[in-house]
Amino acid sequence: MPRPVVLTRPLAQAEPLAGRIRALGRQVEVLxxxxxxxxxDPAPLRAGLSGLGAYQLVAFVSPNAIDAAFAHIDTWPEGLRAAVVGEGSRQALLAHGVPAGLIASPADPARSDTEHLLQALDLPALRGARVLIVRGESGRELMADAFRAAGADVTVLPAYRRSVPVLSAELAARLRALAAADAEWIITSSEALRGLVGLLQELNESTIVALLQHHHLIVPHSRIAETARELGFQHVTLTGSGDERVLAALQSRP
Incomplete structure (x- = not known):
């Protein structure tokens, strides 16, 4: 019998992929x-997005950043370029009506991260340009630092908050059950994976930690794969960005 699949995306983005996994005949746990x-206070976000037409490039760090921003964007300014780090974000922009020709992303879907987005952009052309980065309240500074080093005038605009769930009795019970089930985990964020390890450490049960470190992880980015190995996970499949590649990885396993 196929192992259960644990989908660890934020709830708003989890269900579409969960439905497709169920259609493959797999049991899915959304966690x-x-x-x-x-x-x-959304006022600074609304104010920051009110002058989009004054920017030459808007970079979104995730689908969450896009969804949060477009709650306050009526029309995407004509000709305004956008930049994203992954296929999920590109699809989110397309869904909001941003033309495909205006969206820059990494050339290699298996390398969907800030480093490879920066390689795909013409950074010298940004000298003197106004660039807006839409992200969570905290995040890596690599993108902003690279744009500033290229001579751009950079504004970083927080659009949402992220937090790791609290270890309730219900969550502890689910983690114990999943550890015993030898599940396959779809992990789409290094921060989420570190959060999982933190929750396991709070449980203070070394057996569960050891069991989960032998589970199979499916990850879309090389940086997440590196984080997984640093944290002691031994079975990691790197798919590249996009749900199609995640589904293909699941179908290729017994």
């Missing part, structure tokens, strides 16, 4: 390892 919440 969000990051909670995405609106900002306590």
């Amino acid at each position: 969000p390892l990051l909670a995405i919440a609106p900002l306590a």
Whole structure:
């Protein structure tokens, strides 16, 4: 019997992929390892997005950033370029009506991260340009630092909050059950994976930690794969960005 699949995406993005996995005949457990919440005060976000037409490039770090931003964007300015790090974000922009020809992303879907987005962009052309980065309240500074080093005028705009779930009695019971089931985990964020390890450490049960480290992880980015190995996970499949590649990885396993 196929092993259960644990989908750890934030709840809002989990169900479409969960439905496709169920259609393959697999049991799916939706276990969000990051909670995405609106900002306590959305006024700065609305104000920051009101002048989009003044920018030459808007970079979104995730589908969550896109969804949060487009709650306050009526029309995408004509000719405004966008940049994203993954296929999920590209699809989200397309769904919001941003023309495909205006969206820059990494050339290799297996290398969907900030480093490879920067390689895909013409950074010298950004000298003197105004660039907006839409992200969570915290995040890596690599993108902003690279744009500033290229001579761009960079604004970083927080659009949402991220948090790891609290270890409740219910969550502890689910983690124990999943550890015993030898599940396959779809992990789409290094932060979420570190959050999982933190929850396991809170349980203070070394047997569960050891069991989960032998489970199979399916990850879309090389940086997540590196994080997984650093944290002691031994069976990691790197798929590249996009749900189709995740589904193909699941179908290729017994």
